[in-house]
Amino acid sequence: MTLSIEHLAAGYGNRLVLSDISIPTIKDGAFVGLIGPNASGKSTLFKTLAGLIPARGGTIHLKDEDITHMRRRDRSKRVGYMPQAFGCNALLTVFESVLLALKQTTGWRVGSDNLDQVSDTLAALGLAQLSNRGIGDLSGGQAQMVAVAQTLVRAPEVILLDEPTSALDLHHQLSIMTSIKTEVRRHQPVVIAALHDLNLAAKFCDRLILLRDGKILADGTPETILAMSEIGETYKVETDLERTKRGVFYVDARLSA
Amino acid sequence: MTIDVSPAGMRQAYASQVMRRYVVISGVTALLLISFFLDVSTGPGHYPLSTVLDVFADPMSHGVRLKVIVWDYRLPVAVTAVLVGALLAVAGAQMQTILNNPLAEPFTLGVSAAASFGASLAIVLGFSVVPAVGGLLVTTNAFFFALLTCGFILLATRLKGVGSETMILFGIAIFFTFSALLALMQYMASEDQIARIVFWMMGSLSRASWEKIALGTLLLSVAIPFSLLRTWPMTALRMGEATAESLGVDVGRLRVEMLICISLLAATAVSFVGTVGFIGLVGPHIARLLVGEDQRFFVPLSALVGALVLSLTSLISKTITPGIIYPIGIITSLIGVPVFISIILSTRRERLS
Numbered sequence: 001m002t003l004s005i006e007h008l009a010a011g012y013g014n015r016l017v018l019s020d021i022s023i024p025t026i027k028d029g030a031f032v033g034l035i036g037p038n039a040s041g042k043s044t045l046f047k048t049l050a051g052l053i054p055a056r057g058g059t060i061h062l063k064d065e066d067i068t069h070m071r072r073r074d075r076s077k078r079v080g081y082m083p084q085a086f087g088c089n090a091l092l093t094v095f096e097s098v099l100l101a102l103k104q105t106t107g108w109r110v111g112s113d114n115l116d117q118v119s120d121t122l123a124a125l126g127l128a129q130l131s132n133r134g135i136g137d138l139s140g141g142q143a144q145m146v147a148v149a150q151t152l153v154r155a156p157e158v159i160l161l162d163e164p165t166s167a168l169d170l171h172h173q174l175s176i177m178t179s180i181k182t183e184v185r186r187h188q189p190v191v192i193a194a195l196h197d198l199n200l201a202a203k204f205c206d207r208l209i210l211l212r213d214g215k216i217l218a219d220g221t222p223e224t225i226l227a228m229s230e231i232g233e234t235y236k237v238e239t240d241l242e243r244t245k246r247g248v249f250y251v252d253a254r255l256s257a
Numbered sequence: 258m259t260i261d262v263s264p265a266g267m268r269q270a271y272a273s274q275v276m277r278r279y280v281v282i283s284g285v286t287a288l289l290l291i292s293f294f295l296d297v298s299t300g301p302g303h304y305p306l307s308t309v310l311d312v313f314a315d316p317m318s319h320g321v322r323l324k325v326i327v328w329d330y331r332l333p334v335a336v337t338a339v340l341v342g343a344l345l346a347v348a349g350a351q352m353q354t355i356l357n358n359p360l361a362e363p364f365t366l367g368v369s370a371a372a373s374f375g376a377s378l379a380i381v382l383g384f385s386v387v388p389a390v391g392g393l394l395v396t397t398n399a400f401f402f403a404l405l406t407c408g409f410i411l412l413a414t415r416l417k418g419v420g421s422e423t424m425i426l427f428g429i430a431i432f433f434t435f436s437a438l439l440a441l442m443q444y445m446a447s448e449d450q451i452a453r454i455v456f457w458m459m460g461s462l463s464r465a466s467w468e469k470i471a472l473g474t475l476l477l478s479v480a481i482p483f484s485l486l487r488t489w490p491m492t493a494l495r496m497g498e499a500t501a502e503s504l505g506v507d508v509g510r511l512r513v514e515m516l517i518c519i520s521l522l523a524a525t526a527v528s529f530v531g532t533v534g535f536i537g538l539v540g541p542h543i544a545r546l547l548v549g550e551d552q553r554f555f556v557p558l559s560a561l562v563g564a565l566v567l568s569l570t571s572l573i574s575k576t577i578t579p580g581i582i583y584p585i586g587i588i589t590s591l592i593g594v595p596v597f598i599s600i601i602l603s604t605r606r607e608r609l610s
Contacts, residue, residue, distance in 0.1 A: 052502055076505025083499045090495035091549040095271050097496060100551070103489040104504045115271060119264035128262035132270050135496075150496075150504070 002028050003158055003190045008058035010048040016056065017044040018214045026207070029188035031181060033195050033205035033222070037235055041214040042194040043084060046160045049192075050081035062157060077105045080156035082147050084163050088135065094146055095131045098122060101150035121153040125179050140167035148176060152183055159183075161193040165200060173197070177204045202226055202249040210234060226251055278548045278558075285561045289339065292568040296335040299575050302326060337465035337529065338571040338585075339564040340473045342536055344526035346563020347477075348519045349537025350544065350556055351484065354491055355515050356414070356424045357498075362537030363523040366410055366424075367431030368403045369534065372527040374435040375402030377442040377454045395457065396464075399528035406431055407520030414512055460531040460586025462571055469529050476525055480518050487511060488552040495550050535589045536563050539596075566593065 008021040018041050026032055034042050047053045049060060051072040060068045067075060092100070098118045099110065106114060122128050127145055130138065135146060144167045151159055164180070165173040181204055184191050192209075195201045201208055201222060208225040210218040212234045218225050225231070226249060227241040240252045298309040304323065311318045312327040349362035363369055375398035378384050385394050386401045413427050439458075443451055484491070490511050493501040498508050523537075540563030541555070547562075548554040567585070573592065574583045 050503065072507060073505050076503075081503045083503045088495065088497045088500070091545050092492070092495060092551065093274075093549070095267060096492075096549065096551055099271075100489060100492045100496070101504055104493060104506065108486075108489070112268075115268045116264065119267040119271075122267060123262070123264050128264075128267060131262075131267045132274070147500070150500070 002026055002030075002063060004061045005049075006059050006061075008045075008048060008060065009056040010044055010053055011056060012044075012053065016214070017041050018048065021045065021058065021214075021216055023209060023216065023219065026190050026192070028190060029184055030190055030207060031184050031205050032190070032192045033201035033208045034192055034211060035195055035198060035201055035208055035225075036211035036217075040211045040234075042211055043162055044214070045211070046081055046083075046162055046192075046194065049158070049160055050079050051075040052081070073105075077154070078156055079158045079160065080151040080154050081160040082151040082162060082164065084166070090135060092135050093131070094127060094133050094135055094138070094149075095119075095122065097135050097146055098149045098153050102153045105154060117153055117155075121149050124182070125149050125152070126175060141169060141172050144168060145172070145176060148180070152180075155187060155189075157189055159189050159191045161191070163194050163196060165195070165197065173200060180204075198226060198231070198251040198253075199249075202251065222249060232256075278554045281547050282554065282558055282561065285558060285565060289561055289565045289568060292565055292572060293335055293339060296338065296568055296572045296575075297327065297331045299572055300326070300331055301580055333465035333467055333470060334462045334571060335568065336470050337462050337473075338567045340470060340477070341462075341526045341530050341533070342540070342564035342567030343560040344473060344477060344522045344563075345533065345536040345567070346540025346544075346559045347480065347484075347556060348523040348526065349563075350541035350559035351491070351515055351519045352523075352537070353541055354494055354550075354552070355512050355519075357494075358422070358425055359542070360425055360538070361428070362541075363403075363527055364532070364534040364537060365432075366406070366428035367435060368406045368523050369527050369532045370432045370435035370439070371402040371406040372399035372524070373454075373458045373532055374439045374442065375399040375528075376457045376531070377439050377446070378402075380453050380457070381442045381446045381450050396469075396528045399531075400524050402435075403524035403527050404520055406435075407516065407524060411513065411516045411520070414516070415509075456584070457531045458586070459584035460533040460589070461582075461584050462530055462574075463582065464529065464531075473525055473529065476521055480522055483518050484515070484552075484556060487515065488556070491515070491552045492550065531586060533567070533586050533589055535593050536567055539563075539566060539593055 003026045005021055005023040009016060009019050011017040034045070036042055044053070048055055051070065055068050059066055062078060095118060098121060099114065102114055102117055103110065122131055125145055125148060127149055130142060135143065138146065144164065148161065148164055151161065164176055168176060177200060180191060180193070205222055208220065208222050209216060210225055210230065217230050217234065218228055232239045236256065237253045238256050242250050242252050244250060294306065298304065298306045308319055308323070309327055312323050316324045316328055345363060352361040352366065353359050376395045379395045379398040386398055409431065410424070410427070413424065443454060446454060490501070490506040493504050493506050494508065494511065502508050541559040543562045544555055544558035548558050570585045570588045574585050574588050577583060
């Protein structure tokens with residue numbers, strides 16, 4: 001067993017956002033899509049898993065180890081989290097910004113192995129051209145790719161990506177999802193990505209978890225989840241699940257009459 | 258220019274960038290040494306640099322008179338210029354990173370104004386916040402109020418919903434409060450006391466002493482390793498708070514730790530020489546343009562540039578009119594600000610590389 005969550009609760013101040021979240025074992029090398037409307041608790045779930053906000057109840061197990069109350073610094077070595085917000089005006093190059101992500105967990109001195117890790121990650125994500133560019137000069141999509149690189153370079157066991165494709169055009173959406181999928185095959189981490197695009201989720205994920213109002217509504221293969229009537233109810237639309245000639249599922253959605 | 262996009266090419270590009278940074282740091286260090294020795298050899302009595310260097314190596318080599326001039330007058334001033342320049346610039350650099358605002362520095366956050374008020378309190382009322390300090394009354398009061406202001410800033414950053422713009426507004430509020438209090442002190446003061454207050458506020462290196470230098474050096478020797486240990490989290494903070502937190506940085510704690518460290522540096526520098534604006538702004542700014550914001554290079558270079566600027570200021574203050582030493586606060590503003598603006602305008606579009 002790899003990552004499993006039982007009866008997890010979390011929130012901010014007096015407000016409980018997540019209550020009784022249980023996610024049965026997610027195996028190594030799984031690519032899980034977390035779907036649900038805005039304010040359904042996706043980001044809160046990620047922050048709780050990453051240790052940025054404390055769990056108010058329940059447990060998180062990673063490889064048979066209870067990490068629910070593990071210190072944030074230690075946990076950040078094992079659980080990589082890419083937050084939604086991005087964009088800054090720092091005078092740092094793309095290479096440096098990925099290097100600094102790596103150096104949070106690997107000691108003070110920059111070794112040649114560190115430089116290898118950074119340049120390999122940049123190459124794998126197709127960011128080599130931008131390596132020496134200032135991060136303040138990047139487009140929104142490029143900045144998002146860099147944020148993904150910052151997460152992947154640390155080779156964590158669990159990778160949490162909060163809307164990795166939200167600022168990207170079609171080409172870059174497919175390219176980043178493919179890169180993540182390749183990473184999953186190479187290093188076998190657990191990947192959970194919060195996605196708004198159900199078709200992208202259908203195309204790349206092995207498993208989908210539907211979140212609404214801080215509760216898990218459904219958990220299963222894309223085929224079963226996307227065919228459920230709950231999808232339409234949750235997003236307040238009408239949906240049909242279709243299948244293309246290539247055998248890929250897609251959700252045909254329209255506003256309810 | 259073609260870009261080598263292989264992993265080896267990227268590594269090579271980064272390595273040569275790092276090399277360029279070491280060259281820049283060495284260059285500024287060399288300039289600082291030159292400026293320092295020129296500063297020591299300049300003054301009312303004209304002695305050749307070689308003579309000064311002799312006295313430097315062997316105090317008594319040219320008699321007692323030269324020993325006193327070099328070791329008791331000129332050296333403390335020259336060393337204080339370097340030390341205070343470095344302290345102010347490091348404090349500015351770290352404040353800017355922590356508050357995510359390039360305008361943050363001891364002067365803009367009201368620390369200097371608070372120190373001036375503390376000094377005036379000692380000059381006018383003879384009031385001491387720390388009992389029994391004797392001759393260091395003015396300095397101690399200035400230090401206390403500077404530290405108090407830093408404490409305010411620290412508290413303000415802990416408040417929810419206080420962004421980096423709010424912090425600068427907060428600094429301006431502090432600045433005006435202490436300016437008003439200072440004006441009140443001046444209103445109550447005698448002519449002689451007003452002259453002393455004004456002289457204190459304009460910033461002067463003539464209050465230099467080996468005791469102060471020892472204290473400043475001690476502080477810097479604690480602050481440098483302290484911030485070096487936090488270079489990577491501080492660099493991460495430049496990516497924004499959310500990203501830094503996601504990378505495992507405890508941002509709240511980092512802010513408090515660094516602000517305490519910075520407060521000591523800023524309060525010390527300001528209480529030693531009075532109001533010297535602009536060094537905490539220009540040092541980090543030039544350093545940022547030269548080496549970017551990897552804190553391993555940015556912080557040391559900020560210190561070096563700050564030291565160089567104040568050392569040059571000290572030199573200029575003595576050479577404009579022979580025999581007269583102008584207050585350094587006036588020089589830094591009059592000469593520094595136009596230089597600063599021209600730097601901003603000429604290099605704004607050029608980024609790293």
